[in-house]
Amino acid sequence: MQHPKSLALLGAVCSLTVAAAGSLPRGVGPEFISHYQSKEFTCIANPSIVISIDRVNDNTCDCPDGSDEPGTAACAFIDPLSPEQPLYGSPSGTTNATRTLPGFWCNNKGHIGGYIPFTFVNDGICDYDVCCDGSDENGSANGVKCENRCAAIGKEYRRLAEERKKAHAKAIVKKQEMIKQASELRQQAEARVTALEKDVKDLEVKKGELEREYARVQNEEAVYDFDAYIPPFIRDVLHDKIRIVRKWLISNGMMADPATDGSESSAVKAAREAAEGAAQELSHKTRELEQEGSDLQKDFGPSDIFRAIQGKCAEIDAGEYTYELCWLDKTLQKSKKGHASSNMGNYARIDIAIADEEDRVDGKSLGSGPRMVMRYENGQTCWNGPQRRTDVWLGCAETEEIWRVSEAEKCVYKLEVGTPAACEDETVKKSHEKDEL
Numbered sequence: 001m002q003h004p005k006s007l008a009l010l011g012a013v014c015s016l017t018v019a020a021a022g023s024l025p026r027g028v029g030p031e032f033i034s035h036y037q038s039k040e041f042t043c044i045a046n047p048s049i050v051i052s053i054d055r056v057n058d059n060t061c062d063c064p065d066g067s068d069e070p071g072t073a074a075c076a077f078i079d080p081l082s083p084e085q086p087l088y089g090s091p092s093g094t095t096n097a098t099r100t101l102p103g104f105w106c107n108n109k110g111h112i113g114g115y116i117p118f119t120f121v122n123d124g125i126c127d128y129d130v131c132c133d134g135s136d137e138n139g140s141a142n143g144v145k146c147e148n149r150c151a152a153i154g155k156e157y158r159r160l161a162e163e164r165k166k167a168h169a170k171a172i173v174k175k176q177e178m179i180k181q182a183s184e185l186r187q188q189a190e191a192r193v194t195a196l197e198k199d200v201k202d203l204e205v206k207k208g209e210l211e212r213e214y215a216r217v218q219n220e221e222a223v224y225d226f227d228a229y230i231p232p233f234i235r236d237v238l239h240d241k242i243r244i245v246r247k248w249l250i251s252n253g254m255m256a257d258p259a260t261d262g263s264e265s266s267a268v269k270a271a272r273e274a275a276e277g278a279a280q281e282l283s284h285k286t287r288e289l290e291q292e293g294s295d296l297q298k299d300f301g302p303s304d305i306f307r308a309i310q311g312k313c314a315e316i317d318a319g320e321y322t323y324e325l326c327w328l329d330k331t332l333q334k335s336k337k338g339h340a341s342s343n344m345g346n347y348a349r350i351d352i353a354i355a356d357e358e359d360r361v362d363g364k365s366l367g368s369g370p371r372m373v374m375r376y377e378n379g380q381t382c383w384n385g386p387q388r389r390t391d392v393w394l395g396c397a398e399t400e401e402i403w404r405v406s407e408a409e410k411c412v413y414k415l416e417v418g419t420p421a422a423c424e425d426e427t428v429k430k431s432h433e434k435d436e437l
């Protein structure tokens with residue numbers, strides 16, 4: 001039988017390693033040693049109960065808090081989640097449901113000591129993931145004893161720790177590069193905004209000038225439009241002469257020829273087109289300025305870091321789909337069979353949320369603690385369901401890569417993703433902590 005729960009204990013492993021005192025009872029953790037050094041034993045949480053030292057680890061639970069059995073599973077039943085049971089010597093007459101000892105202490109000399117649950121003690125299984133010294137089995141269960149593997153396990157642990165340390169250092173260098181790149185990109189964006197603001201101002205002036213020029217040319221032409229100004233009673237008299245003059249004006253481009261290009265002369269047309277052109281250019285530049293301006297307002301994370309990878313995409317193969325994450329843009333689910341793909345959300349913001357994942361040997365885990373979560377929302381609507389959305393949880397890695405994808409609930413996806421941007425510089429963190437002290 002395996003103990004999957006014991007993995008969760010890795011996080012609780014205590015880094016204290018204390019050389020076992022000569023006569024110390026089995027399973028006593030370093031912080032409890034002082035209680036087990038005289039000829040009598042006082043139940044730790046029930047000091048009114050004193051028993052002889054030979055009742056410690058005699059495989060009978062004598063103390064209501066279980067402290068007399070640090071090295072057996074005799075008091076394992078004392079658990080806040082278990083129903084109370086009759087217990088001799090307890091002030092309440094039953095188990096008080098609070099155990100003082102955190103578990104069985106595996107000393108693990110040469111590696112890192114740690115506590116395992118009392119139920120794992122003498123259960124016939126060597127629990128090497130926490131107890132590399134095999135001390136959890138002393139032969140009480142079908143004679144099972146476990147060899148001490150701390151030398152090999154400790155060596156492998158230190159090798160992996162060293163590897164992780166190196167990878168982390170590389171990731172921190174990458175992160176610094178990203179921050180530098182992001183800062184350059186921001187400066188470029190700011191320069192573009194400054195240039196565009198000037199362009200817009202200049203174009204506003206130019207547009208005003210060209211509109212005035214257009215109005216002036218139109219007005220001038222109206223003066224040449226004799227028909228509009230001459231009273232009807234003399235128009236007939238002058239008609240022939242006017243026709244000659246009009247013909248001359250049209251042929252010289254000073255007046256529109258109604259037969260060819262509507263009511264506009266080439267001079268008016270040119271002035272109008274120039275004014276319209278300036279207006280068009282102005283609206284184009286104004287739009288560009290708005291876009292660049294909103295880009296500067298966008299949340300790119302601490303130190304603007306995600307600006308460095310904006311628009312870049314990462315993919316992961318998962319069964320019949322490929323999942324794609326495009327940074328600060330969108331997430332996609334692409335079917336491998338057809339060409340169909342579904343938008344799983346558009347980038348909205350970055351939040352901080354608490355991760356609680358087991359550490360993994362390969363380091364590709366969110367671990368536990370506060371982590372950045374990118375929210376991608378308002379994706380394609382699910383059939384008979386809500387709009388898709390994706391939470392992109394970020395962990396520390398040397399390069400951008402999607403570790404895992406899961407559908408937390410219908411149409412809500414969770415991507416676990418590694419990026420240097422999520423790495424914390426331990427040296428910086430430590431020096432900050434020092435400063436605070």
Ligand SMILES: [Ca+2]
Pocket residue numbers: 055056057058059060061062063068069
């Ligand atoms: Ca006992």
Ligand SMILES: [Ca+2]
Pocket residue numbers: 120121122123124125126127136137
């Ligand atoms: Ca065991």
